[in-house]
Amino acid sequence: MGGRHRAGDAGAEEARRDYQSTDDDVIRARLRTLGVQEYRFIFDHGRTMGQEWRLYDVGGTRSSRGAWYPYFDDVDAIIFLAPISPFDEKLAEDRRVNRLEDSYLLWRSVCACKLLARTQIILFLNKCDLLQAKLQRGIRIRDSVPSFGDRKNDLGTATRYFQQHFKEISRNNSPVQRPFYVHLTSVIDTRSTAVTLGAVEESILREHLRRADLM
């Protein structure tokens, strides 16, 4: 599978040569993740300098989820991106399903997965910038999420509320108790994302070393 993806990447590289895109263009390019993308990289600074990291980006649409399982077997950590701005939107693949509800269900099945019982799972509550914009436009959460009730319709209250919900799902469904790692993110903001990823790198590394020590 790796070979096929690398071949695909080579094509994309070809196309990029004539066109000098900025990082921001790349980040905002409206590309859906199709299939599983593998990225290998080596940090040129920091504690894991020189070590290879492998990152697999798996598509989140319902039809892509079946492809995840083989990757769960031997993984140090999972970064689960849950977009929290679409609390008032439906899935493209099933117009009856609220996108936030769908993220809750998916989060629950990842937390409950026995293969991942001892895997570190790091939750990114993502698209906070878009959530903020929606709230500023006056869109009320409780109109789509009745349980939100009379709480203040602001970013801090909303993120705390959603975070609490994800935390409870993790606590109630994980086969073995696990720490709850969460970050509020807007991944188009490269500077703050770099800080978040630094913390994630540290945390994965610490866990990796702790396990190596136990073995």
Ligand SMILES: Nc1nc2c(ncn2[C@@H]2O[C@H](COP(=O)(O)OP(=O)(O)OP(=O)(O)O)[C@@H](O)[C@H]2O)c(=O)[nH]1
């Ligand atoms: N404003 C903003 N846009 C974002 C953020 N994260 C992703 N996007 C944009 O949202 C669009 C769709 O990306 P994602 O929602 O990550 O979806 P995807 O990776 O295609 O979908 P799956 O991997 O299948 O779940 C892209 O144009 C991204 O640049 C964010 O935090 N803020």
Ligand SMILES: [Mg+2]
């Ligand atoms: Mg994606």
